[in-house]
Amino acid sequence: MTFACHVDDVPLGEGRVVTLGGHRIAVFRAAGGWYALDAACPHMGGPLADGIVCDRAVICPLHDRRYDLSTGQPLGAGDPVLAHGVQVRGDGVFVEVAALVRVAA
Amino acid sequence: MPSIAAPPPGCTRPFTRRPFITWKHPQHREEIPTRDDRRMSDSVVIVGGGIAGQAVCEALRDRDPDIEITIVCGETSPPYDRVRLSEILVSGEDPQTLQLRPGEWYADNDVELLLGRWVLAADPVAGRLTLDGGDELAFDALVLATGSQPLMPPIAGIDLPGVHPFRGPEDCEAIRSAAVGGAKHAAVIGGGLLGLEAARGIAAQGCAVTVIHLLDRLMERQLDAGAAALLAPALAGLDIAIQFERNTQWIIGPEHATGLRFQGGDELAADLVVVSVGIRPELKLAREMGVECERGIVVDDAMRTSIPGVWAVGECAQHRGLVYGLVAPIHDQARVAATTLTGDDAAYLGSVPSAKLKVAGIDLVCAGDFAGEYEAVVTDAAAGIYRKLATRHGRVVGTILLGNTRGSEALVAAVRSGEPIDDPLQALADASLAGPADLPDTAQICDCNGVCKGALVAAVTVGGCSTPREVMAVTRAGTGCGSCRPAVIEIVGVATGGLSDEPTYLCPCRKQTREQLAGRIRDDGFQSVSDVAAACGTGRQCGVCKPALAYLVSEVNANRHHEERDARFINDRVHANIQKDGTFSVVPRMYGGVCTPDELRRIADVADKYEVPLVKVTGGQRLDLLGVRKQDLPEIWRDLGMPSGHAYAKAVRTVKTCVGTDFCRFGLGDAIGLGIEMEKLWEGLHTPHKVKSGVSGCPRNCAEATVKDIGCVAVEGGWQVRAGGAAGGNVREADILATVDTRAEALRVATTFLQYYRENADYKERTYDFIPRVGLEHVKEIVLGEQSGAALRERLRIAKAAVKDPWLERDDPYHPRQFSDLDTPDIDPPGPGGEPALVGPPAGGER
Ligand code: SRM
Ligand SMILES: Cc1cc2nc3c(=O)[nH]c(=O)nc-3n(C[C@H](O)[C@H](O)[C@H](O)COP(=O)(O)OP(=O)(O)OC[C@H]3O[C@@H](n4cnc5c(N)ncnc54)[C@H](O)[C@@H]3O)c2cc1C
Ligand code: SF4
Ligand code: FES
Numbered sequence: 001m002t003f004a005c006h007v008d009d010v011p012l013g014e015g016r017v018v019t020l021g022g023h024r025i026a027v028f029r030a031a032g033g034w035y036a037l038d039a040a041c042p043h044m045g046g047p048l049a050d051g052i053v054c055d056r057a058v059i060c061p062l063h064d065r066r067y068d069l070s071t072g073q074p075l076g077a078g079d080p081v082l083a084h085g086v087q088v089r090g091d092g093v094f095v096e097v098a099a100l101v102r103v104a105a
Numbered sequence: 106m107p108s109i110a111a112p113p114p115g116c117t118r119p120f121t122r123r124p125f126i127t128w129k130h131p132q133h134r135e136e137i138p139t140r141d142d143r144r145m146s147d148s149v150v151i152v153g154g155g156i157a158g159q160a161v162c163e164a165l166r167d168r169d170p171d172i173e174i175t176i177v178c179g180e181t182s183p184p185y186d187r188v189r190l191s192e193i194l195v196s197g198e199d200p201q202t203l204q205l206r207p208g209e210w211y212a213d214n215d216v217e218l219l220l221g222r223w224v225l226a227a228d229p230v231a232g233r234l235t236l237d238g239g240d241e242l243a244f245d246a247l248v249l250a251t252g253s254q255p256l257m258p259p260i261a262g263i264d265l266p267g268v269h270p271f272r273g274p275e276d277c278e279a280i281r282s283a284a285v286g287g288a289k290h291a292a293v294i295g296g297g298l299l300g301l302e303a304a305r306g307i308a309a310q311g312c313a314v315t316v317i318h319l320l321d322r323l324m325e326r327q328l329d330a331g332a333a334a335l336l337a338p339a340l341a342g343l344d345i346a347i348q349f350e351r352n353t354q355w356i357i358g359p360e361h362a363t364g365l366r367f368q369g370g371d372e373l374a375a376d377l378v379v380v381s382v383g384i385r386p387e388l389k390l391a392r393e394m395g396v397e398c399e400r401g402i403v404v405d406d407a408m409r410t411s412i413p414g415v416w417a418v419g420e421c422a423q424h425r426g427l428v429y430g431l432v433a434p435i436h437d438q439a440r441v442a443a444t445t446l447t448g449d450d451a452a453y454l455g456s457v458p459s460a461k462l463k464v465a466g467i468d469l470v471c472a473g474d475f476a477g478e479y480e481a482v483v484t485d486a487a488a489g490i491y492r493k494l495a496t497r498h499g500r501v502v503g504t505i506l507l508g509n510t511r512g513s514e515a516l517v518a519a520v521r522s523g524e525p526i527d528d529p530l531q532a533l534a535d536a537s538l539a540g541p542a543d544l545p546d547t548a549q550i551c552d553c554n555g556v557c558k559g560a561l562v563a564a565v566t567v568g569g570c571s572t573p574r575e576v577m578a579v580t581r582a583g584t585g586c587g588s589c590r591p592a593v594i595e596i597v598g599v600a601t602g603g604l605s606d607e608p609t610y611l612c613p614c615r616k617q618t619r620e621q622l623a624g625r626i627r628d629d630g631f632q633s634v635s636d637v638a639a640a641c642g643t644g645r646q647c648g649v650c651k652p653a654l655a656y657l658v659s660e661v662n663a664n665r666h667h668e669e670r671d672a673r674f675i676n677d678r679v680h681a682n683i684q685k686d687g688t689f690s691v692v693p694r695m696y697g698g699v700c701t702p703d704e705l706r707r708i709a710d711v712a713d714k715y716e717v718p719l720v721k722v723t724g725g726q727r728l729d730l731l732g733v734r735k736q737d738l739p740e741i742w743r744d745l746g747m748p749s750g751h752a753y754a755k756a757v758r759t760v761k762t763c764v765g766t767d768f769c770r771f772g773l774g775d776a777i778g779l780g781i782e783m784e785k786l787w788e789g790l791h792t793p794h795k796v797k798s799g800v801s802g803c804p805r806n807c808a809e810a811t812v813k814d815i816g817c818v819a820v821e822g823g824w825q826v827r828a829g830g831a832a833g834g835n836v837r838e839a840d841i842l843a844t845v846d847t848r849a850e851a852l853r854v855a856t857t858f859l860q861y862y863r864e865n866a867d868y869k870e871r872t873y874d875f876i877p878r879v880g881l882e883h884v885k886e887i888v889l890g891e892q893s894g895a896a897l898r899e900r901l902r903i904a905k906a907a908v909k910d911p912w913l914e915r916d917d918p919y920h921p922r923q924f925s926d927l928d929t930p931d932i933d934p935p936g937p938g939g940e941p942a943l944v945g946p947p948a949g950g951e952r
Contacts, residue, residue, distance in 0.1 A: 004927065005927045009922055009927055010922070010927075011670065011671065011919075011920040011922065011923075012671060013669070013670075013671025013672070014670070014671050014678070016922060016926050016927045017926040017927060017928070018926065018927035018928060019928050027927070031645075044685070045686075045687075046687070047675075047683075047687040049926070050675040050678075050683065050687070051675070052648045052651055052652070052671070052672075052673075052674065052675075053648065053671060054644060054645055054647060054648030054651065055645045055648075057647065057648060058648075059648055059649070061674065061675045061683050062683070062685065064649075066647065066648075075647075
C-alpha cells in the first residue's frame, strides 16, 4: 500500500494521475468509491484520468473506449487495463500497485 | 457471378455491393439465364456519353463481363450528371464533381472511352463507323445515345455574345461568371423547369433576373393553373421576377446582348440572356444512317430502331410517340436495351414522367397527368401550399405537390402504378401524414438512379451498410439530383433502427429522450446532472450521456444551473482541446477573424515563453497554439489576456467574415461589422453541437457563409440569412431562412435561429441534420413568427446574461487541482491514521 494523495486532491467524479514506484497510475474518485487503473489507455495511450467517470466505468477521452473501474476489463472492444487496489485511511488515499506486487512475488 | 442481395419484387434497381452486377427482375428470371449464352454481339459501340450512354454501358457490363464496350462521345468530359448542373450554377462547384464514375472505373470495367470524338457516319451492315478525322471503328451492335441539343429559336440576335443556352458545363460556367461578374440584369427566356432553375442560379449570385414566359402560367406542362398561380409568388420571394405572355421577337445588340424586344414593342434591358425553351433530339447521325426518325429516333419496346443491330436510348429516342426529357426513363430504357442487345427478351412499356423543381426554398413535386376526370385538391394559398391528386376511371393518374411535398414518394408511386383509389381526398390526407418509412418496398425513392425503397433497406439488412452515406455509395440513390436524400436518410435511419421509428435516446441505458428529460428538469426544477441522475437513473451506467445531460441542465436553467465538471468532457473541464498525446490546444477568440498587432504580439510571446510546438492559422480565421501542457493553460490564458475561442466545445465557435464594404470593391454589406456583432452577441453560449458561422459582403461569398451552420450574405438591398450549411464530413448548402433589408434584421433572424437550435436540437446534432429533421418550413414559421421569435430572443438574452469567459477560471478554478495532477511534491502522507477502511473497489464493482 503506497500513499497516493489526500482525499480532496481528486475532485468528485474525476481522476488524477500519480506516479508510484515509476508507474503512472490514474486514481479515480467515483460516486461510490475509489479506484485505480494504469494511467495509459491500452489502445493508444490516452490519458484515462481525463476520462468521464460513471458508477463503474471510465471512458477514454481519445476514442471512447470504456473500462470497468474495478477490474480494468474493457466494456466492449479492446484489451484490459491493469487495475490496482485502493484504500482510504483517514484522508489519505493508498494504492496497492498490482505490478509492484507481482515484482515482489 | 458474386452473390448479391435480392431486393423485393417490383424493385427496379438492385442493391449490389459490386455496382456492375445487377439483379434481374423476377418476372424475367426464367427467360434470363444468369450467364448469357445466347449473346449475338461481341462488340458494342455506344454513341454518346451522357447519362444514357453511361447507363447502357453499365447495364451491359452488368449482364456480360466479356462483351467489348466502346463509348464515343463528342463532349470532352467523361460522362457526367447533367441534372446537377443546376446545383453547380448556384454553388459554383467544379463541374468535375459531376462525373458519374471516377476515371479508373472505365479501365477497371474494361470500357473503352473515346472523348471529344464525333461519329460522322455508320454502316450497320458492314459494322463500321467513321469518326471525325477519318478513323474507323468496327462494331457488332450500335447504341445511339446522342441525346439532344437545346432549342435555340431562330430570332435575330440569338447568337450575340451574352446569350446562352443552359445545357452543358460550359454554358453553366458562362452564365455564372456573367452573373457574378457584374451583369446588371439577366433575362431567362422560358418558364419551364429548366428556365426556373437557371433563374434561381442567377439570382443566387445576387444578379437581378426576370423570367420571360410565352404563356400566362409557369411550367404549363407539369402544373395546372392553381399550382402555377402559387408558384409565381414563391419565386418572387427568391428575387425572381416574371413576365407572362411575352413573345420575344429579337435580342437587342449590336455587339453584345443589351435587351429583349417583345411583340407589341415593349423592351426589357438584359445584358445576360439564357434561352431555355426546350430541347431538340440530336438526330444527325441517325438520319444519316437512314434510321427512321420522327421527333426522335423511333424505337420499339425492345429499344430497337428501324435498322437491325442498332438501338437507341435516352433523350434522342422516341418510344410509342413519346420523347422523354428526363433521367428516370433513361435507366429503364437502358436496362431493356442491354437485355435485348445481349439476346434476351425484355420490354420497355414507357414511363410516367415525374419532376422535382430543384430550387432551394421551393418544394415542388409533380408526376403524371394533372388533368384527371376527378381531381382532389387541398390548398392553402396563404402558406403557398397546393396538393392535388388526379384520377381517371378510379385510378390515380397524376399528382402535384407544391409547398408541402410530404408523402410525395407514396403519391408518385401510386401515379406510377396507376393505383386504384376510391377516396382521393383521404389519400392526400393520409399521404401528408405518411413518411418514407410507411412506403411499400417497391416505391421508387431515387428517380435519377431508379432505386426503390426495398433496395435501400436491403443495403442495410443484407449489405450491412449502417449509414445513409454508405447506402448512397452502394445503391447510388441520392447521387443524382439529390432531391431524394432526406427520404433516403429517413429510410436508412428506420432500417438501421436508428432514426424516426424509434426515438434517439439521450440516455440509451434508461431509454429516455431529450424531450422527456428536459420535461423532468423543467417540472422538477433539477439544477444539476446528479439531480437528474438520482431521479431518472441516467448517466450512471455507461456515462456516455453525461455531457448531453450537462448541456440540457444548463440550457433549461438558462445557465443558472449547478455546474458539475465531472459530467463534462475533458475539453470542457480545462477549456482546451485534448490532443492525441494528452496535451491541449489553445485558440483565443478573434472576433470576425480580426485582431490587433498587440494581440498578435502577445500570442507570439506566449508561444516563445511556453515553447509551444506549433502555431497555426486555423480554418476558422484565428490562431491555434497546439501541444500545450495542461498545467500551463491558466498561465497562458493570463499572458494572452484574450477570451476563449471555445474551439474545444460544443458551443458558438467562429464567425468567419470577409473584408466586405470596408475594403472590397464588390462589397455590398459590412461583413466584418455584422460578423463581430454576431460573435460578441453569441460568444460563450453552449449549443447541442458546435455552431460555426460566416458573413460575406456579397454573393461571391468569400467567407463561405452558405456552408455554415448560420450564415449571412449581403445581397443587393439587404442580407440573406441562411442556416444548416455544412462543409465538413459532408457538404450541404445552407437553407435560406429569410432575405431581409437591414443588418439589424439579419442579426435578429440569425440570433433567433441560434436559440431555436439551442432549445430543440438533440445533443451532437449539427444544424445540417437538425433542419432536415424538423423541416425548414417549420423552422421558418417559429423563427420568423413575431411572438415565437421574440420569446426565443428573450430566452437567449437571459441565458447570455449568465455567461462567463471560462478562461477566467485561471483565477478561481473550480478545484485546486483543476489543471494539475498529483505528482507535485506538496503532498505528504498523513500521520498514522485509524483502521484501514476499504472503500473501493466494492465487491462485484456494482452497487
Ligand atoms: C483547429 C482546426 C483545424 C485547423 O488547424 O484549421 C480544427 C481541428 C479539429 N477539428 Fe475541425 N478544425 C477546424 C476547423 C474545421 C472546419 C472549418 C471551419 O470551421 O470553418 C470544419 C468544417 C466545418 C464543419 O465544422 O463542419 C471542421 C470540421 C470538423 C469535423 C466534422 C464536422 C462534421 O459534422 O462534419 C470534426 C469532427 C466532429 O466535429 O465530430 C472536427 C473536429 C476537430 C477536432 C476538434 C477533433 C477533436 O475532437 O479533437 C480537431 C482538433 C485538433 C486539435 O488537436 O486541436 N472538425 N473543422 C480548425 C479550428 C477552427 C477554429 O478556429 O475553431
Ligand atoms: C440543367 C439541367 C437540369 C436538368 N434537371 C433534370 C432533373 O432534375 N430531372 C430529370 O429527370 N432530368 C433533368 N434534366 C434532363 C436530363 O439531364 C437529360 O434528360 C439527360 O441528361 C439526357 O441524357 P442523354 O444521355 O440522353 O443525352 P445527353 O446528356 O445530351 O448526352 C448525349 C451525348 O452524346 C454526344 N453525342 C451526340 N451526337 C454524337 C455523335 N454523333 N458522336 C459522338 N457523340 C455524340 C453529346 O456530345 C452528348 O455528350 C436536366 C437537364 C439540364 C440541362
Ligand atoms: S464576399 Fe466579401 S470579400 Fe468576397 S468579394 Fe464579396 S465583398 Fe468582397
Ligand atoms: S487511446 Fe483510449 S480509446 Fe484510443
